[in-house]
Amino acid sequence: MGNEYAIEADQLRRTYRGRTGWLRPKKTEVDAVRGVSFTVRRGELFGLLGPNGAGKTTTIKMLNTLLIPTSGTARVGGHDVVKQTREVRRRIGYVFGGDRGLYERLSALDNLRYFAELYGVAPREQKRRIAELLDLVGLAGRERERVEGYSRGMRQRLHIARGLLHAPDVLFLDEPSIGVDPVAARELRRTVADLAASGTTVLLTTHYMVEADELCDRIAVIADGQIQALGTPAELRHRADGRRVVEVEAYGVPDSAVAALRELPGVRETAVEERGALQLLTVQSDAHVDVQGEVLRELAGVRLGRVSSREPTLEDAYVAIVNAA
Amino acid sequence: MLLLGTLLHVKQISRSPLEVAIAMVVPIVQATLAVYLFRSGGEQHRLIEAAVGAGLMGVWSSVLFGSGGAIQNQRWQGTLEMIMLAPRRPMLVILPITVATGLTGAYSLLATLTWGRLLYGIRLDFAHPAAFVVAAVVCVLALGMFGLLLASTFVLMRNANALTNALEYPIWLVSGMLVPITVLPAWTGPIAAVLPTTWGARALREATTGGPVWPSIGICLAISLGCLILGGFAMTYVERRARAAATLALA
Numbered sequence: 383m384g385n386e387y388a389i390e391a392d393q394l395r396r397t398y399r400g401r402t403g404w405l406r407p408k409k410t411e412v413d414a415v416r417g418v419s420f421t422v423r424r425g426e427l428f429g430l431l432g433p434n435g436a437g438k439t440t441t442i443k444m445l446n447t448l449l450i451p452t453s454g455t456a457r458v459g460g461h462d463v464v465k466q467t468r469e470v471r472r473r474i475g476y477v478f479g480g481d482r483g484l485y486e487r488l489s490a491l492d493n494l495r496y497f498a499e500l501y502g503v504a505p506r507e508q509k510r511r512i513a514e515l516l517d518l519v520g521l522a523g524r525e526r527e528r529v530e531g532y533s534r535g536m537r538q539r540l541h542i543a544r545g546l547l548h549a550p551d552v553l554f555l556d557e558p559s560i561g562v563d564p565v566a567a568r569e570l571r572r573t574v575a576d577l578a579a580s581g582t583t584v585l586l587t588t589h590y591m592v593e594a595d596e597l598c599d600r601i602a603v604i605a606d607g608q609i610q611a612l613g614t615p616a617e618l619r620h621r622a623d624g625r626r627v628v629e630v631e632a633y634g635v636p637d638s639a640v641a642a643l644r645e646l647p648g649v650r651e652t653a654v655e656e657r658g659a660l661q662l663l664t665v666q667s668d669a670h671v672d673v674q675g676e677v678l679r680e681l682a683g684v685r686l687g688r689v690s691s692r693e694p695t696l697e698d699a700y701v702a703i704v705n706a707a
Numbered sequence: 708m709l710l711l712g713t714l715l716h717v718k719q720i721s722r723s724p725l726e727v728a729i730a731m732v733v734p735i736v737q738a739t740l741a742v743y744l745f746r747s748g749g750e751q752h753r754l755i756e757a758a759v760g761a762g763l764m765g766v767w768s769s770v771l772f773g774s775g776g777a778i779q780n781q782r783w784q785g786t787l788e789m790i791m792l793a794p795r796r797p798m799l800v801i802l803p804i805t806v807a808t809g810l811t812g813a814y815s816l817l818a819t820l821t822w823g824r825l826l827y828g829i830r831l832d833f834a835h836p837a838a839f840v841v842a843a844v845v846c847v848l849a850l851g852m853f854g855l856l857l858a859s860t861f862v863l864m865r866n867a868n869a870l871t872n873a874l875e876y877p878i879w880l881v882s883g884m885l886v887p888i889t890v891l892p893a894w895t896g897p898i899a900a901v902l903p904t905t906w907g908a909r910a911l912r913e914a915t916t917g918g919p920v921w922p923s924i925g926i927c928l929a930i931s932l933g934c935l936i937l938g939g940f941a942m943t944y945v946e947r948r949a950r951a952a953a954t955l956a957l958a
């Protein structure tokens with residue numbers, strides 16, 4: 383102990399090697415993580431935010447000992463993740479999103495009992511601990527049902543209970559809210575916040591800006607296997623200072639028009655988000671240039687909905703950071 | 708921990724509709740096979756011997772497909788990563804799974820005998836009933852430990868199914884479950900001698916038809932313990948390799 387950092391990652395890299403093709407095997411190499419360094423203080427809630435394929439899961443799996451880094455080192459609770467695997471494993475919990483990772487045909491209770499046993503929770507404590515956790519995640523009373531009948535949200539909560547059985551110092555949460563409905567996601571965020579408040583160090587990955595913003599003390603934006611920006615949500619928001627955002631609702635914008643928007647003087651970023659039939663265009667520009675008129679001129683002939691101009695949000699800062707990568 | 712793990716894995720396996728269906732049908736097929744293969748001989752003791760052999764085949768496939776399949780299933784389910792992440796020796800994590808498959812296999816042995824009795828009226832008179840029970844238990848344990856050794860390849864390789872299919876029939880033959888070893892070519896002898904299943908099958912046969920059961924049981928146990936120790940080391944090595952090669956998860 384006596385170490386103020388719960389997690390230290392130093393120049394972590396991971397290359398996946400594989401082969402594709404059977405008759406004429408071809409070697410493939412993916413550089414999933416390319417030199418990631420950061421530290422997380424004890425009790426901090428740290429977010430790894432990035433688009434799909436950015437290398438978040440790979441980073442987490444190197445820290446929780448499931449993957450051996452191709453190069454670089456990492457320590458969790460002061461223990462090296464490659465050399466002191468057992469010490470690290472005793473102190474960490476790992477929860478990932480989606481509905482896998484549980485024994486479907488066993489009840490929630492059996493799942494928890496099995497993992498309590500595996501994680502060396504003392505037999506006398508097991509009962510109390512399991513009851514406590516079922517309560518915490520709101521599954522008390524349904525623990526005897528088989529997991530195959532559980533909803534996404536319930537599985538996710540069971541997952542969390544499982545990850546907390548041995549009261550880990552550090553909790554790794556990999557996209558916990560994926561596929562969970564908004565109400566359940568909010569509850570989940572509250573649970574995570576409570577955990578952090580009670581002193582557990584949490585490393586959370588997500589691709590939802592809102593989640594990271596609401597929960598995290600600090601955020602590292604990761605894209606392309608590298609950290610593109612690191613700071614508190616407020617610090618990251620400053621990245622978009624001096625900008626202005628125009629939002630346009632449109633129906634059927636051709637790609638060429640979006641490309642043309644990017645070339646307008648003063649425009650910094652453009653993004654298109656599909657919302658059913660509707661497309662939401664977001665155009666970031668320097669604050670002192672009024673691009674709204676130009677934007678509308680480029681979109682002449684396209685059916686438009688609401689047009690608005692606003693101050694940039696953290697999300698805009700995130701888009702800017704990821705686009706710059 | 709080993710006990711609870713075994714129990715829960717048996718539970719998990721026995722609740723799969725597919726496994727249950729297979730477990731229902733396969734013993735009947737095996738009993739039938741045994742009967743038709745040996746009816747021509749017409750000797751009663753040959754029949755029961757064949758039924759025991761057929762049952763053992765069931766145990767063996769259960770371990771082979773079971774220990775392999777269980778690992779593969781866990782990879783699909785995403786639980787392989789979760790259990791390997793436990794602060795335990797990898798061997799202790801996997802052993803309950805392979806013993807559990809050995810146990811479900813033991814059920815297959817019993818079921819084959821029962822069907823043989825019910826459908827074909829094979830008389831179940833064992834030369835040494837008590838020794839038969841002991842031999843059966845030892846067989847299950849032996850298969851569990853042998854399965855552990857096999858399971859290590861499954862942890863490492865994402866496509867180990869091919870290996871299981873290739874292994875099933877040779878081992879049936881070589882360990883004398885189907886036909887007595889004495890009719891096999893001589894070169895198979897040494898291979899057979901190091902497989903715990905050979906001695907397990909022999910012990911069971913001796914318990915059925917008479918013969919010195921205990922030495923076979925002893926050798927079977929000894930070889931199995933060897934498998935256990937070897938499997939333990941293999942597991943530790945393989946777990947590290949799997950973490951380097953990223954094969955614990957699907958993709």
Ligand SMILES: Nc1ncnc2c1ncn2[C@@H]1O[C@H](COP(=O)(O)OP(=O)(O)O)[C@@H](O)[C@H]1O
Pocket residue numbers: 398399400412413414432433434435436437438439440441953957958
């Ligand atoms: N086992 C694997 N084998 C090969 N490539 C992989 C494997 N796992 C992930 N990748 C690749 O590594 C990159 C990063 O993946 P990942 O860490 O899962 O990203 P994220 O979690 O941020 O979505 C992706 O390009 C992905 O396709």
Ligand SMILES: [Mg+2]
Pocket residue numbers: 438439440556557
């Ligand atoms: Mg991921």
